[in-house]
Amino acid sequence: MAEDVRKIPYVLPQPFGMPPDIVVPGALDPDCDERLWVPQSPDVSFRPLMFNVTAGYYVNLLRVRRAGVLSRHRHNGTVHAFVLRGRWHYLEHDWMALPGSFVFEPPGETHTLVVPDEVNEMITLFHVQGGYVYVSPNGVAEGYEDVFTKLELTRRHYAAAGLGENAWRTLLR
Numbered sequence: 001m002a003e004d005v006r007k008i009p010y011v012l013p014q015p016f017g018m019p020p021d022i023v024v025p026g027a028l029d030p031d032c033d034e035r036l037w038v039p040q041s042p043d044v045s046f047r048p049l050m051f052n053v054t055a056g057y058y059v060n061l062l063r064v065r066r067a068g069v070l071s072r073h074r075h076n077g078t079v080h081a082f083v084l085r086g087r088w089h090y091l092e093h094d095w096m097a098l099p100g101s102f103v104f105e106p107p108g109e110t111h112t113l114v115v116p117d118e119v120n121e122m123i124t125l126f127h128v129q130g131g132y133v134y135v136s137p138n139g140v141a142e143g144y145e146d147v148f149t150k151l152e153l154t155r156r157h158y159a160a161a162g163l164g165e166n167a168w169r170t171l172l173r
């Protein structure tokens with residue numbers, strides 16, 4: 001009986017220089033080990049899923065536990081997002097990001113993220129390419145965020161929380 005070719009794994013070596021894949025079990029579990037959440041500011045934290053310092057992007061879960069304005073910022077890269085819990089919106093748009101919503105943010109856009117008063121927690125998966133600059137209403141730069149600032153916060157927090165270096169190294173490419 002002939003062997004079913006469809007069930008044969010690829011036999012050749014992977015290309016030289018290719019980085020290893022990443023698997024994060026329970027990546028969307030909002031009730032994971034609390035130490036995995038990196039404090040960004042009071043009531044705002046993120047759980048990193050990938051730091052790509054080669055391509056210049058990161059993927060994380062953002063968790064906000066207070067209502068009101070989070071930040072105004074200008075993106076220099078693309079953002080893809082999936083809302084998991086709660087809801088939020090931008091002052092510059094009339095739509096609301098709801099649980100299950102997919103959001104694309106174009107590079108170049110400046111917007112102001114707001115969590116509505118009645119929401120006590122929002123969690124959203126963000127894939128952020130490049131970075132973004134915190135700005136005044138007139139676009140004057142006040143700070144920035146990118147894969148390197150996220151990685152630095154994570155390294156410090158994970159060390160302080162007693163998580164081994166592997167907790168962030170396995171997410172780094």
Ligand SMILES: [Fe+2]
Pocket residue numbers: 073075079105111132
């Ligand atoms: Fe944004």
